[in-house]
Amino acid sequence: MYIFVDISPLCGNTNLGLGALLFYRERMAGGIAGPKSCFAVVTPLMKKSxxxxxxxxxxxxxxxxxxxxxxxxxxxxxxxxxxxxxxxxxxxxxxxxxxxxxxxxxxxxxxxxxxxxxxxxxxxxxxxxxxxxxxxxxxxxxxxxxxxxxxxxxx
Structure with missing residues (x-):
């Protein structure tokens, strides 16, 4: 299961810690936000590594x-x-x-x-x-x- 969290205000910061993966709308099939939005995908792999x-x-x-x-x-x-x-x-x-x-x-x-x-x-x-x-x-x-x-x- 994936949880998508809108982090549009933070898109300029690529150092989000804990390996958060950023996906821009252009790279998401069927994205649901505007062209400049981005999302952090939170998965079980984001435990302390x-x-x-x-x-x-x-x-x-x-x-x-x-x-x-x-x-x-x-x-x-x-x-x-x-x-x-x-x-x-x-x-x-x-x-x-x-x-x-x-x-x-x-x-x-x-x-x-x-x-x-x-x-x-x-x-x-x-x-x-x-x-x-x-x-x-x-x-x-x-x-x-x-x-x-x-x-x-x-x-």
């Missing part, structure tokens, strides 16, 4: 820094959850040298909608000159967890 979720990896200098950033992101609702993994051994090139360092890995669960704000907030709190902030898309996930991440980040 795993593709909206990001796992964000952030390497930090210490557990204290990881807790500070993690709590900040969760409190600001930029992330639904923060996991902290200590004892990470990193090896990388930095300023012409190979560096070996003990780091802490902060793993954040967020959404595409909140990512840019999350990245900006992390950069303001991070002690590194060039912090590792990498977002990985989630391909599959437990539907209730996906919904929870979206709800907690107001996405």
């Amino acid at each position: 795993p593709a909206q979720i990001l796992v964000v990896l952030v390497a930090v200098n210490s557990q204290k820094e990881a807790v500070r950033i993690g709590e900040g992101m969760v409190n600001a609702r930029l992330a639904a959850c923060a996991n902290i993994i200590t004892g990470v051994q990193s090896i990388y090139h930095w300023k012409g040298k190979v560096v070996k360092a003990k780091e802490v890995l902060l793993i954040l669960k967020s959404t595409r909608l909140r990512y840019r704000a999350l990245e900006r907030a992390i950069k303001t709190m991070h002690t590194y000159e060039t912090p590792e902030i990498i977002a990985l898309p989630v391909k599959e996930g437990f539907e209730q967890y996906i919904g929870w991440v979206c709800e907690e980040t107001h996405s």
